Amino acid sequence: MSYPKKLIEVSIPLKEINDACAYEKLPGIGPHPRGIHHWWARRPLAAARAVLFCQLVDDPSGYADELVKDKARAKATEQELLMEPEGEKDLSPRLRERLIEKERERLHEMVRKLVVWENTTNESLFKQAQQEILKSWQRQLKREGKPLDTPMPPVLDPFAGGGAIPLEAQRLGMEAHASDLNPVAVLINKAMIEIPPKFAGLPPVNPEWQGKTKEEKAATTWKGAQGLAEDVRHYGRWMREEAKKRIGHLYPPYTLTQELIDARPDLIKAGYKAGDELTVIAWLWARTVPSPNPALQGKPVPLVSSFWLCKKKGKEAYVEPVVENGDYRFEIRVRKPKNSAAVEAGTKATGRGSDFHCLVSGVAISGNYIKETGKRGHMGAEIMSVVCEGQRGRVYLPTSDAQVKAAASANPTWAPSGKIPRLTGGSCEPYGMDDFGKLFTPRQLVALTTFSDLVAEARKCILADTRTAGHLPNDDTTLEQSGIGSHAYADAVAVYLANAVSRSVDFNNSCVGWRCGNEKIMNLFSRQAIPMVWDYGEANILADVVGGFGPSIEYQTKCFRYLPAKPQAKAFQQDAQTHRYDGEPIISSDPPYYDNIGYADLSDLFYLWQRRTLKSVFPKLMGGILVPKTDELIASTSRHGSKKKAEDFFLNGMSAVAKRWAEFSNPSFPTTLYYAFKQNEIKSEGLVSTGWATFLGAVIESGFAVLGTWPIRSEQSTRVLSLGNSALASSIVLVCRQRTQTAETITKREFIEALEAELPEALRELQHANLSPVDLPQSAIGPGMAIFSRYAAVMKGDGKPMSVTEALQLINHELGHLLDGQISDMDPHTRFACKWFAQHGFSAAAYGDAELIATATDVSVQGVVAAGVLESGKGKARLLKPAELPGGWSPEGDPHLTVWEVVHHLIRLAESGGDGDCAKVIAALSHTQIAEARQLAYRLFTLCDQQKWSELAQPYNQLVTNWQDYSDLAAQLPAAAAKPVQASFDL
Numbered sequence: 001m002s003y004p005k006k007l008i009e010v011s012i013p014l015k016e017i018n019d020a021c022a023y024e025k026l027p028g029i030g031p032h033p034r035g036i037h038h039w040w041a042r043r044p045l046a047a048a049r050a051v052l053f054c055q056l057v058d059d060p061s062g063y064a065d066e067l068v069k070d071k072a073r074a075k076a077t078e079q080e081l082l083m084e085p086e087g088e089k090d091l092s093p094r095l096r097e098r099l100i101e102k103e104r105e106r107l108h109e110m111v112r113k114l115v116v117w118e119n120t121t122n123e124s125l126f127k128q129a130q131q132e133i134l135k136s137w138q139r140q141l142k143r144e145g146k147p148l149d150t151p152m153p154p155v156l157d158p159f160a161g162g163g164a165i166p167l168e169a170q171r172l173g174m175e176a177h178a179s180d181l182n183p184v185a186v187l188i189n190k191a192m193i194e195i196p197p198k199f200a201g202l203p204p205v206n207p208e209w210q211g212k213t214k215e216e217k218a219a220t221t222w223k224g225a226q227g228l229a230e231d232v233r234h235y236g237r238w239m240r241e242e243a244k245k246r247i248g249h250l251y252p253p254y255t256l257t258q259e260l261i262d263a264r265p266d267l268i269k270a271g272y273k274a275g276d277e278l279t280v281i282a283w284l285w286a287r288t289v290p291s292p293n294p295a296l297q298g299k300p301v302p303l304v305s306s307f308w309l310c311k312k313k314g315k316e317a318y319v320e321p322v323v324e325n326g327d328y329r330f331e332i333r334v335r336k337p338k339n340s341a342a343v344e345a346g347t348k349a350t351g352r353g354s355d356f357h358c359l360v361s362g363v364a365i366s367g368n369y370i371k372e373t374g375k376r377g378h379m380g381a382e383i384m385s386v387v388c389e390g391q392r393g394r395v396y397l398p399t400s401d402a403q404v405k406a407a408a409s410a411n412p413t414w415a416p417s418g419k420i421p422r423l424t425g426g427s428c429e430p431y432g433m434d435d436f437g438k439l440f441t442p443r444q445l446v447a448l449t450t451f452s453d454l455v456a457e458a459r460k461c462i463l464a465d466t467r468t469a470g471h472l473p474n475d476d477t478t479l480e481q482s483g484i485g486s487h488a489y490a491d492a493v494a495v496y497l498a499n500a501v502s503r504s505v506d507f508n509n510s511c512v513g514w515r516c517g518n519e520k521i522m523n524l525f526s527r528q529a530i531p532m533v534w535d536y537g538e539a540n541i542l543a544d545v546v547g548g549f550g551p552s553i554e555y556q557t558k559c560f561r562y563l564p565a566k567p568q569a570k571a572f573q574q575d576a577q578t579h580r581y582d583g584e585p586i587i588s589s590d591p592p593y594y595d596n597i598g599y600a601d602l603s604d605l606f607y608l609w610q611r612r613t614l615k616s617v618f619p620k621l622m623g624g625i626l627v628p629k630t631d632e633l634i635a636s637t638s639r640h641g642s643k644k645k646a647e648d649f650f651l652n653g654m655s656a657v658a659k660r661w662a663e664f665s666n667p668s669f670p671t672t673l674y675y676a677f678k679q680n681e682i683k684s685e686g687l688v689s690t691g692w693a694t695f696l697g698a699v700i701e702s703g704f705a706v707l708g709t710w711p712i713r714s715e716q717s718t719r720v721l722s723l724g725n726s727a728l729a730s731s732i733v734l735v736c737r738q739r740t741q742t743a744e745t746i747t748k749r750e751f752i753e754a755l756e757a758e759l760p761e762a763l764r765e766l767q768h769a770n771l772s773p774v775d776l777p778q779s780a781i782g783p784g785m786a787i788f789s790r791y792a793a794v795m796k797g798d799g800k801p802m803s804v805t806e807a808l809q810l811i812n813h814e815l816g817h818l819l820d821g822q823i824s825d826m827d828p829h830t831r832f833a834c835k836w837f838a839q840h841g842f843s844a845a846a847y848g849d850a851e852l853i854a855t856a857t858d859v860s861v862q863g864v865v866a867a868g869v870l871e872s873g874k875g876k877a878r879l880l881k882p883a884e885l886p887g888g889w890s891p892e893g894d895p896h897l898t899v900w901e902v903v904h905h906l907i908r909l910a911e912s913g914g915d916g917d918c919a920k921v922i923a924a925l926s927h928t929q930i931a932e933a934r935q936l937a938y939r940l941f942t943l944c945d946q947q948k949w950s951e952l953a954q955p956y957n958q959l960v961t962n963w964q965d966y967s968d969l970a971a972q973l974p975a976a977a978a979k980p981v982q983a984s985f986d987l
Contacts (some may be wrong), residue, residue: 004062008054020115031558039162060103130173156585189571196565229560236553278388304346374432412445416608427532507547581664658702709782773941784811919969
């Protein structure tokens, strides 16, 4: 049976979706569901929401007859058409197409509203979206002759991870199912989608609320998970107060002495007095190793990557080491340093790596020496500075005997135990920090185990208070047994309290740094690794600071506002390769990325603490010693022994998963899969099986046809540019349906002809959508793969079927040919510059090379120089860089205007002038010139990417990314400023 297309198979408002995704990634937008617990590489909620909605609603082409039968709508549209130049000509087909376009635009407008972050809690808007989804479902039921009250199938994400897709499915009114092999991911999804609906609309059970008067209770309505959040907040506060009683002595305030005040003008100016006690925010430590200088007889010396404490202008503070008589001490300076470079360098021998020098003797300390010292257990640590909360901000103070004694008095009785594999250990494992227990200071271990134990104590209080409140059935069915009574509620609150402990682990370990820019502790997993940190920060877990348990509770409960808490949902542990797909689910998933870092290895840090805290609550989920790794679906060479075996494991496993999707998913809906692996460059000789090719091969081998790809923004553009040409700005969303049983087999020649016929229009559409150049090659694969995968096979001349890797080579070749073709239609000086740039970039080369290229492009070297593109002299020639182009330039005043100049002046203005100046340039160009300039920026980025010129590539990527903003500003300029100019050329 054939099914009408869904909106995602035809058209989506890509720009607005990507804008919303980029906005959501910005810091400072407030509480976000990701605050429930850390997870790596979460998809933006806006992306998951938009993709799901467009996956669930019909494209209007499938119900055009309904639109035509709507007399009022059809009449109004007919009048519009009659007013157009073609008037009554062929009115019926034009009416049908116009109605489809207008209805599609209405759905696009709904998507635009849905993805706005501020609309996340707009219940009225989401009711409209849910009704739209229901209308599409009922159309399908009518076609199949089924009752209109037949429930919709659930949305399933078999690789749920951080839970963005299941959460947004629930927000759209769908029954959401989230499964994952990783118990940490399962717990996150339970906290986000499964637990809140169970206890939605209930008031809190804590004694503080129960002690309110009837009038106070009547004046408060507990919507969604608000009551649950209030209980988490209440018992979390109780835990912190209990912790203060038990371990407060380990976190003493800092007592100021008269001697210290007399030596610090900043303290005198601030009005501090001897005896004042300041709350400690953090202790800043430096690791130490015995000096390799024999004369120092093994004296510990510090390894410091930077002596900066605060870099804020006017508030600079740093540590100054003072070396005297074969010893050293740390003193605090609150002023701008005379030698900033020395402060920045710390005791490192170079800017990067693990080579240091002995602070006392100056002898080199090699990375190998440090590794061997660490493995022998001889690496130590000492406090460099104590950070306190002052009257007007942070106060940096030297360590004191009381502070040293407090830290040394911690005596932990438990530590997590599990090997840190080198794969994720990054630079920490080779230095003897090869077990998770070694990541923590003794004081951190005591604090975290104290809070872990307090979760169980709090749970007992919650259970008693729940029974007293009487809101829920008084039964002993646990949360893991799908209970909804008092026992299950106590379990539920304990989950969030345990999450707060687990979130605290991310900030309370000895591999977190101190941010001297915004003066706070950073978390361990700011990237997907466990890095070695030489000078680390230890937060005061009892204080109201980043890394404190109290803020962790508060931030988590604020995130509850963004949890829909309806309808009911399921989160469970399951291997996607053996998953039972009940009820023909709708599949939307973010599968593993070939050989990317295994989250199972990283998750052990959280799991070890969660298991200690919640094993009695989830004996099945938390029953393993560590997170399962053997079946984690990534191509890990370290696990499988060789690259070939690892690749086979991934291909076989992903093929098995995709076959189950193709077999058991609901045929009424396409399957959507996110993929963010950047395809490697395919060599001219030999076939390279890349992660991207392997993934696509698994999907196509399963029986899926890839109908299209959409590039959905998943990273901030600034981060992408900083990572260079290996970064992907977007996740590529593949839209798939099961390939028809009657699919034909074609030849390689026929496949190439189909590419030549269909890819040009697809490329123009992608460029018109202002797709970032860094994503263009990946996205252009979609139309090519749609051709390749709709056939049973593409046969080569030797009678063998073409592989996905070979198909990718042909698609990439055709894409490059099309981009070159776009350049061939541009002015000759631009063609010259492109050929030169491809060979030399902005470097100088022999004048003879310029003459050869000039001859090939029918120009003279002098003409290119006169056009302001090239510089020549002394037998050399080179292209002018954007920064070298003259200021005061405008298209109207350039007698030899070239597309090359337009692009590079725009780059110059973007870097120096701003958006307004770029808008003026675009406003002065013709439509053809605008299109050619954007095409040139795409091509130049591609050339830079192929040559691995990441710094040169960045401005072109940024130009296209910002193009729509410049165009929007240009449209607002007065008409006089928008007079198009035409180019003329002196060859």
